[in-house]
Amino acid sequence: MSNANGNGRPRIVITGMGTISPLGNDVQSTWQACRSGTSGVAAITQFDASALPTRIAAEVKGFDAAAALGVKEARRSSRCMQLALVAAREAVTDSGLDIAAVGEDAGVLVASGVGGLEILERATLALHQQGVRRVSPFTVPSMIADMPAGVIAIEHGAKGPNFAVVSACASAAHAIGEAAEWIRRGDATAVIAGGTEASVCALGVGSFNAMQALSTRNDEPERASRPFDRDRDGFVMGEGAAIVVLEEMEAARRRGAHIYAELSGYGATADASHITAPEPNGDGARRCVLKALERAHAHPADIGYINAHGTGTQLNDSAETKAIKAALGEAASTVPMSSTKSMHGHLLGAAGAIEAIISVMAIRDQYVPPTINLDEPDPECDLDYVPNVGRDQRIDLAISTSFGFGGHNACLAFSRVE
Known part of the structure; x- marks a missing residue:
């Protein structure tokens, strides 16, 4: 290779x-x-x-x-x-x-x-x-x-x-x-x-x-x-x-190192919209995801898991859902996507790193962790968020999204290495 x-x-x-x-x-x-x-x-x-x-x-x-x-x-x-x-x-x-x-x-x-x-x-x-x-x-x-x-x-x-x-x-x-x-x-x-x-x-x-x-x-x-x-x-x-x-x-x-995964893609964009609220239609996040996929030489259908930013705030979750739909098109409804913040909370400036590690472990074990406490999905949030119970899943490519106050967006793509 x-x-x-x-x-x-x-x-x-x-x-x-x-x-x-x-x-x-x-x-x-x-x-x-x-x-x-x-x-x-x-x-x-x-x-x-x-x-x-x-x-x-x-x-x-x-x-x-x-x-x-x-x-x-x-x-x-x-x-x-x-x-x-x-x-x-x-x-x-x-x-x-x-x-x-x-x-x-x-x-x-x-x-x-x-x-x-x-x-x-x-x-x-x-x-x-x-x-x-x-x-x-x-x-x-x-x-x-x-x-x-x-x-x-x-x-x-x-x-x-x-x-x-x-x-x-x-x-x-x-x-x-x-x-x-x-x-x-x-x-x-x-x-x-x-x-x-x-x-x-x-x-x-x-x-x-x-x-x-x-x-x-x-x-x-x-x-x-x-x-x-x-x-x-x-x-x-x-x-x-x-x-x-x-x-x-x-x-x-x-040097014979153990390789967990490849960091195959990275995207960074700005909403240029509001100091705290995400752009309502998630356009900055959409562009960020697409940049990461482009650099990973991947397509939406290649994604096996999305670790969502998924904060549990009214504005973020609906905007992120719209962003994923816009970025992935028809594939959006078939890709499992979970917010592990439901378990470890929001680590703020460290969130993107713990969620990167979880994404890599998901690739290693071919397993998607759940979004817990998802009992009644918001009608505006209608994707597969893996509610309450994790599942086995083939994952060759996982992406992790992170969005910050100021309209800062980042997306990391990780690929399985043979």
Whole structure:
């Protein structure tokens, strides 16, 4: 098999994956929970949410930062940095690649929508309640969104390109797609890429409450995230990190690496419509999907699975349904499409990365995870969303869609590798 695709571009593959999520603290446990339709949503434990309209979230469970990273590192870093470091360790170990040996040819592109939001919240309270002397000197380096990429590079010795992408809920998908472009243009031979987010704090939840974007189904947390359902009332905030190791296919094969899948297509577009609402007819999303398929040299009928953005908000789910119909035409009604946010919640800037990993695992196992809590489909949402129970499915090509505030759209296409 040639190492270049139909237009001579180098082929990029995934050789390592790592995650820490509301469903599990590694890839395998997260995927098994997805397969079985398990919800990771529960009452918020990280702060007192009793005064807020929303008192539920999909939190990472059983994570001890001091035990994982050491007391010193835990004390001076944000939660999104901590989660990113743990997920990156799993991904790099899984890849079997000696990042330090690759050195200047190893890049890191890890996204976050808001960075260390709890650090900013804490520093602001200290400033106003106790004065400037009580503001931690680690406030700036631990709250900025590029720092997860920075500390991953420091830990692993990656000396190539290194920065963050910020495009709201499309951030991690953009990071993975752009990381592949680094390799294609020769700026790196391997890239640690993905996203991390940890904004389950009073400022984060309260701000989304002010927008009326979050579900307030507090009495039934596990049933609160309801993408495409008639009774959906907003998304459920999640947290976590998901990281992949990308390499050029020929280099990965030369070193005998295990290849999970090929990142065969990537599309990025803008709605240019509204700061928070998607373009009503989903035209930006439609063009994004078509760009990813074009670069994958694929047709709508080739798609075996779509991991939908599927937030569980009224506007997103209907607009995304229209976009998929417009992009896929007659094939839209036959392709299984699920929103795993129904289980792990919305990881915001990390959403595109955890959903990329789930899409790759779906290809590996030839299995489509369900959209749970889909009891009464919205009449405007009339595609095959795999309600409540997953199914076996031949999947040679899977796509994952991610859409963010500001009209940012990203779509990743993953292909099975023989």
